[in-house]
Amino acid sequence: MSAVLEIKGLNKAFGGIRVADEINLSLHAGRVLGLIGPNGAGKTSLFNLVCGVVKPDSGEVFLDGAPLAGLKTFERARLGLARTWQNIRLFPSLSVLDNVLIGANDYPGTKLTNVLFRPGMVRAAAYRNLEKAHGILARCGLSDTHDKLVSDLPYGRQKLVGVARALMSDAKCLLLDEPMAGVEGHSYAAIQAVVREVAASGIAVGVVEHNVAFVRDLCDEGVFMFSGKILARGAVADLISDRQLTELYFGT
Amino acid sequence: MDFFYVIVIMVGIYVILATSFNFVIGYGGLISVAHPAFFALGAYASGILARDLGWPVLLTMPIGALFAFASSLLISLPSLRVSGDYLMIASIGFQLGLVEVIKHVSFTGGPGGLTAIPQFLVRDYGTVSYVIFTLVIAVAVVLVTRRIVNSDYGRAISALRDDELAFATLGKNAMWLKIWVIALASGLAGLAGAIYAHYFRFVAPEQFEVLQSAAMLTMVVVGGMRTIWGPVIGAILLQTLPQAITFINLPPSILGPLQGLLFTGVVLLFMFFRPAGLIPAPAIWQGGTSAPIDRKGKLDVRGA
Numbered sequence: 083m084s085a086v087l088e089i090k091g092l093n094k095a096f097g098g099i100r101v102a103d104e105i106n107l108s109l110h111a112g113r114v115l116g117l118i119g120p121n122g123a124g125k126t127s128l129f130n131l132v133c134g135v136v137k138p139d140s141g142e143v144f145l146d147g148a149p150l151a152g153l154k155t156f157e158r159a160r161l162g163l164a165r166t167w168q169n170i171r172l173f174p175s176l177s178v179l180d181n182v183l184i185g186a187n188d189y190p191g192t193k194l195t196n197v198l199f200r201p202g203m204v205r206a207a208a209y210r211n212l213e214k215a216h217g218i219l220a221r222c223g224l225s226d227t228h229d230k231l232v233s234d235l236p237y238g239r240q241k242l243v244g245v246a247r248a249l250m251s252d253a254k255c256l257l258l259d260e261p262m263a264g265v266e267g268h269s270y271a272a273i274q275a276v277v278r279e280v281a282a283s284g285i286a287v288g289v290v291e292h293n294v295a296f297v298r299d300l301c302d303e304g305v306f307m308f309s310g311k312i313l314a315r316g317a318v319a320d321l322i323s324d325r326q327l328t329e330l331y332f333g334t
Numbered sequence: 335m336d337f338f339y340v341i342v343i344m345v346g347i348y349v350i351l352a353t354s355f356n357f358v359i360g361y362g363g364l365i366s367v368a369h370p371a372f373f374a375l376g377a378y379a380s381g382i383l384a385r386d387l388g389w390p391v392l393l394t395m396p397i398g399a400l401f402a403f404a405s406s407l408l409i410s411l412p413s414l415r416v417s418g419d420y421l422m423i424a425s426i427g428f429q430l431g432l433v434e435v436i437k438h439v440s441f442t443g444g445p446g447g448l449t450a451i452p453q454f455l456v457r458d459y460g461t462v463s464y465v466i467f468t469l470v471i472a473v474a475v476v477l478v479t480r481r482i483v484n485s486d487y488g489r490a491i492s493a494l495r496d497d498e499l500a501f502a503t504l505g506k507n508a509m510w511l512k513i514w515v516i517a518l519a520s521g522l523a524g525l526a527g528a529i530y531a532h533y534f535r536f537v538a539p540e541q542f543e544v545l546q547s548a549a550m551l552t553m554v555v556v557g558g559m560r561t562i563w564g565p566v567i568g569a570i571l572l573q574t575l576p577q578a579i580t581f582i583n584l585p586p587s588i589l590g591p592l593q594g595l596l597f598t599g600v601v602l603l604f605m606f607f608r609p610a611g612l613i614p615a616p617a618i619w620q621g622g623t624s625a626p627i628d629r630k631g632k633l634d635v636r637g638a
């Protein structure tokens with residue numbers, strides 16, 4: 083099976099800190115890969131490298147076999163790469179619904195000439211997107227909050243909005259950066275269910291997460307990162323029961 | 335009566351300027367001080383084409399606007415390729431540089447200004463026709479701006495202002511959106527300039543100094559930044575108030591400074607008592623396509 087996202091020999095250093103050290107990694111359709119490792123291991127940096135937010139020193143990234151080198155962040159996103167952020171990064175002046183709507187790819191209304199001269203076409207697409215966004219909100223259990231300011235939502239629900247926004251784009255590959263940090267109860271179950279559904283629909287999912295139960299329940303496979311290196315890969319249960327890795331993780 | 339017409343025309347022109355400036359700094363969150371420069375480009379381009387080439391004013395006005403629109407690329411393309419922070423620096427350079435250029439080349443009339451700009455409408459149909467013309471355009475500018483900021487386009491502008499990186503990771507080209515916002519606003523400023531030039535028939539470089547952007551900003555802030563009607567009310571208020579006291583018969587030596595004081599006083603009052611302006615912007619973006627939604631997220635598009 084060919085990989086949806088393929089990372090080959092990726093290297094990156096910030097000054098003296100190596101955040102990516104010969105990273106090789108593949109994400110496959112319909113599968114969830116867990117990235118675990120202590121803070122500062124380079125997990126978020128790896129997402130940033132893949133998305134084009136940070137330029138690698140060397141190495142390559144492929145999406146569906148096509149090289150991403152030289153493409154800007156927004157171009158990579160258009161090819162089917164979506165992500166969430168550890169610190170959420172929602173749009174504070176937009177409602178929950180509008181935060182999700184922004185994620186849509188098919189939007190003639192983001193061309194000025196269409197807005198001014200082709201209102202019918204714009205409205206038709208807007209209705210399609212509106213319907214889709216409401217569907218995603220319903221799946222995430224966010225329907226009742228669709229007209230709220232995101233800052234009025236509890237933290238866990240804000241994380242859910244971040245996931246909902248990423249889903250709006252019909253990505254082939256979804257990268258989740260600590261979706262469960264600070265999340266509990268209702269939102270926890272909702273995010274878990276949504277990620278399962280997303281994977282089942284054939285999307286390749288990568289998830290950085292410290293919540294061991296979440297990673298074990300959800301991930302088909304895991305890698306352990308430490309100071310920019312992948313130290314081990316395999317079944318998540320094996321990784322988290324490994325004595326050496328556990329020591330690195332907790333820094334003992 | 336003519337004095338009254340002049341005030342109304344100036345109100346119309348400043349409604350266009352304040353509305354378009356608000357589009358850039360309020361809605362777009364893009365800091366630029368070069369709005370007066372684009373005002374000047376429209377005025378000079380239209381004025382020179384009509385006077386020296388004899389082109390009809392109805393044609394030179396949109397050309398003036400287009401010229402300002404296109405010239406904005408000179409600051410937005412290089413600065414936004416790097417990062418948004420450079421926009422302000424580029425705009426300062428452009429603003430100061432352009433006024434210097436106008437002063438030092440001959441075909442603009444140099445520091446003495448461009449004189450004998452052809453009139454439009456007034457000779458054939460009277461001053462009232464120009465007042466109506468100006469107001470119609472001002473209203474159209476406001477309505478078009480409202481349409482844009484409440485559309486999908488406006489939603490994207492809001493998101494871009496909030497978080498550019500998150501915006502880009504959703505597949506949106508932040509750089510070109512910013513370039514378009516600046517170009518559109520600059521084109522409108524150019525249009526205002528053309529309207530100005532063909533009524534007063536004289537423009538001089540000092541009318542377009544960098545301080546003009548402070549006046550425009552004041553109108554935006556006093557009226558309500560990032561609202562549609564705020565800049566309109568701000569422009570009306572700050573254009574008419576200083577004029578109103580001219581009706582009290584004061585010697586010019588007192589009147590000038592007093593008008594300045596009044597302007598500053600209004601700004602100070604607002605800063606302390608109504609920092610969000612007369613019309614405070616809502617916390618949440620208000621646009622979008624509304625359609626009834628049922629509980630399952632299905633849309634009721636009958637009649638849509």
Ligand SMILES: Nc1ncnc2c1ncn2[C@@H]1O[C@H](COP(=O)(O)OP(=O)(O)O)[C@@H](O)[C@H]1O
Nearest residue numbers: 096099101119120121122123124125126127128
């Ligand atoms: N843009 C940057 N510039 C400099 N150092 C950075 C930058 N981004 C991350 N780092 C550093 O790289 C290391 C890895 O960070 P990160 O990728 O966020 O780790 P993780 O997500 O695994 O906790 C940290 O030491 C962090 O301080």
Ligand SMILES: [Mg+2]
Nearest residue numbers: 125126127168
């Ligand atoms: Mg991280």
